[in-house]
Amino acid sequence: MFSVRRLGARVGSYATYGGTTGDWRAQSDRIMEMNYDDWLRDKVVYGTAESVTDRLHELTEELGLDQVMFEVNYGNQIPLERQRKSLRMFTEKVIPHFK
Structure with a gap:
């Protein structure tokens, strides 16, 4: 916070x-x-790749979004390896559902 x-x-x-x-x-x-x-x-949108995908689809419809901002370490407290894992999961398991 x-x-x-x-x-x-x-x-x-x-x-x-x-x-x-x-x-x-x-x-x-x-x-x-x-x-x-x-x-x-x-x-914020968070959780499993499936829940993030579902929530982003909801927001896309509700708000007419055509872009999002991915803040992997907003509070500057997440270890680098966890940041990398989150980014990898996002690019491999979430982004493909929006092409």
Whole structure:
């Protein structure tokens, strides 16, 4: 959650930039108010290759997604070998379902 709080603060700082669109302060507040369970439910996709594939298909339909961002180590606490394993599983078992 440290990285999430850092994201919220960074988004909030955009409110002072001239010429930007959107309500950055409201977005920052929304991020800062979310707890761990909120993030797991609404903002991340995780689990087995099958559950990730299913959830990405749901989000693609629901939100009209045409791209996703794969953050293999968002909080900077996952050992390198586990990161490699996750990336390998994603490329071999998830991505082929979206071609």
